[in-house]
Structures are given as C-alpha cells and as structure tokens.
Amino acid sequence: MEAKYCKESRVVRTSRVFPNDVNSHNTLFGGRLMSDLDQVASISVLRHCRRDCVTASTDSVDFLHAIRPSDAVCFESYVTWAGKSSMEVFVKIIAEDLKSGERKMAATALLTFVALDQHKRPIPVPPVIPESEEERKLHETAPERARIRKKRRQKSKELAVYLTTNHPWD
Numbered sequence: 001m002e003a004k005y006c007k008e009s010r011v012v013r014t015s016r017v018f019p020n021d022v023n024s025h026n027t028l029f030g031g032r033l034m035s036d037l038d039q040v041a042s043i044s045v046l047r048h049c050r051r052d053c054v055t056a057s058t059d060s061v062d063f064l065h066a067i068r069p070s071d072a073v074c075f076e077s078y079v080t081w082a083g084k085s086s087m088e089v090f091v092k093i094i095a096e097d098l099k100s101g102e103r104k105m106a107a108t109a110l111l112t113f114v115a116l117d118q119h120k121r122p123i124p125v126p127p128v129i130p131e132s133e134e135e136r137k138l139h140e141t142a143p144e145r146a147r148i149r150k151k152r153r154q155k156s157k158e159l160a161v162y163l164t165t166n167h168p169w170d
C-alpha cells in the first residue's frame with residue numbers, strides 16, 4: 001500500500017467563538033472544543049486512508065490556555081503514524097487574539113481512529129511519511145504511545161467485567 005505524507009491528511013480550520021460556545025467563565029466550553037477537534041481529526045483520517053473510520057480512543061486533551069470570545073480558534077490536524085488498521089492523529093488548537101495577532105497554543109490532543117471495511121471489520125491503512133521536524137518527532141514517538149494504549153485498553157476491558165450495566169434505580 002502506497003505511503004502518504006502527513007501533509008496529505010492535514011486539515012486546517014479557523015472559527016469564531018460565539019455566545020453559545022462559552023462557559024460560565026466566558027471562555028470556550030471544553031465540550032465544544034472536543035467535538036470540533038474530533039471532527040477535524042476525522043477528516044484527517046479520511047484523507048489519509050479514504051475509508052470509513054471510527055474513533056477508537058483519545059489519549060488526552062490538554063487545555064493549555066483559555067480561549068476568549070475575542071480570539072479566533074485555529075485547528076490543525078494530521079495523521080502522524082499508522083499501525084495496521086489504526087491511525088494516530090495529532091490536533092493542535094491555536095488561539096489567535098484578533099486585535100493583537102498574538103497566537104498561543106491553547107490545546108493539543110492525540111486521537112486514534114480505526115479504518116473499517118464494509119463489514120465493519122478493521123482493514124489495513126497506508127503508512128505515514130513525516131517531513132517536518134514536528135511530524136518526525138511525533139512519528140518517531142508514536143509506536144511507544146500505541147504500545148501504552150494497547151495496555152490501557154486491556155486494563156479497561158478487565159475493569160469492564162466488574163462494571164454494572166443495570167439502571168441506576170434497580
């Protein structure tokens with residue numbers, strides 16, 4: 001399968017912060033940000049493999065700076081690494097003060113998606129070719145993160161055995 005460059009899956013999206021998007025501190029609501037970053041990441045994986053994909057997990061979303069209504073929210077995402085059927089996507093969110101032009105790293109996230117065939121079974125995806133220093137760093141460190149995720153998934157499965165699915169009122 002032909003490898004793809006990170007730039008082939010790059011998604012860039014810039015949006016405004018409207019009154020419906022803020023929390024009681026008048027900064028961007030975290031849930032809104034997470035929904036938007038899942039959307040941009042999902043476009044990156046589709047650009048990479050051109051197959052149906054599902055979100056398998058999110059490692060973390062690190063909120064580094066609050067985003068204010070006077071900021072533009074700039075999302076950038078791309079596929080950093082691919083396993084057999086899974087793809088790691090990096091998303092960075094930059095807050096741009098629209099009056100001063102100052103740009104701050106507001107949040108970063110790493111998500112994993114899995115490509116599926118028509119029977120909803122995992123299928124192979126193209127490998128990734130990193131080019132820039134940032135892409136190379138993320139690519140090099142990805143196998144170790146994938147290994148940690150495998151362990152975490154196993155632990156979640158073990159824990160699930162003990163969790164109840166009953167209605168809370170039963």
Ligand SMILES: CC(C)(COP(=O)(O)OP(=O)(O)OC[C@H]1O[C@@H](n2cnc3c(N)ncnc32)[C@H](O)[C@@H]1OP(=O)(O)O)[C@@H](O)C(=O)NCCC(=O)NCCS
Pocket residue numbers: 053054055056057082083084085086087112114122149150153
């Ligand atoms: C994700 C999913 C497709 C995995 O299916 P599965 O039959 O258990 O697949 P496998 O165990 O063979 O794993 C397939 C790949 O996914 C990866 N994977 C599975 N679960 C993962 C997780 N939680 N985090 C990271 N990677 C995961 C595996 O490491 C494997 O990677 P590889 O092919 O690159 O080696 C399945 O669990 C699923 O459909 N989950 C629900 C997804 C969903 O509803 N998402 C929200 C809406 S899009």
